[in-house]
Amino acid sequence: MSDSLKINLTILPEEGLRLTFSKGAAWFKACFSEDEQPEFSLVLADVDCLVTRSGDTIYIRGELAAQIRQECDRCLEKTTIPIGGDFAYTLVPEKTEIAEELELTAEELETSHYRGDFIDLAPMICEQIVLQAPMKILCTEDCKGLCPHCGNNLNTGSCNCRSDIVDDRLAVLKKFRVKN
Numbered sequence: 001m002s003d004s005l006k007i008n009l010t011i012l013p014e015e016g017l018r019l020t021f022s023k024g025a026a027w028f029k030a031c032f033s034e035d036e037q038p039e040f041s042l043v044l045a046d047v048d049c050l051v052t053r054s055g056d057t058i059y060i061r062g063e064l065a066a067q068i069r070q071e072c073d074r075c076l077e078k079t080t081i082p083i084g085g086d087f088a089y090t091l092v093p094e095k096t097e098i099a100e101e102l103e104l105t106a107e108e109l110e111t112s113h114y115r116g117d118f119i120d121l122a123p124m125i126c127e128q129i130v131l132q133a134p135m136k137i138l139c140t141e142d143c144k145g146l147c148p149h150c151g152n153n154l155n156t157g158s159c160n161c162r163s164d165i166v167d168d169r170l171a172v173l174k175k176f177r178v179k180n
């Protein structure tokens with residue numbers, strides 16, 4: 001079976017086309033140009049979707065379940081988190097008379113366009129993975145992060161910085177007391 005996610009609309013069955021597939025890191029990376037790569041990498045994406053049509057309008061509804069990998073925002077350790085959710089796209093054929101498109105209705109703004117007899121699902125799935133990824137990625141909700149003084153990962157052990165800071169403060173306090 002071909003690795004392509006292109007759907008041939010000329011042979012789309014009346015009852016619709018059900019597609020179930022899994023995609024990995026290399027496929028996701030290839031979806032973006034070198035300077036548009038997302039900060040995270042894809043571990044695996046499982047997609048289950050249904051492609052139907054009504055006249056020239058194509059409807060794509062599906063469900064995404066994926067795992068992405070990125071450095072934790074606080075401790076910088078590589079971490080893998082699950083993401084996912086439902087998605088829906090409505091596609092209409094690209095119009096050639098651009099002049100008549102100046103006034104777009106709200107409905108039109110939410111629809112995408114296709115050209116010719118093929119629809120490529122790949123850009124839509126990649127877009128969904130990016131949209132469903134959280135802005136901030138943490139290895140655990142209560143990640144302790146790095147010590148701001150020595151850079152130690154506080155999840156894997158403690159450092160001696162805290163007591164040093166307290167000692168510094170005491171020293172200052174002592175001087176203060178002596179002065180007065």
Ligand SMILES: [Zn+2]
Binds near residue numbers: 074077138140
């Ligand atoms: Zn962390």
Ligand SMILES: [Zn+2]
Binds near residue numbers: 148150151159161
């Ligand atoms: Zn420290």
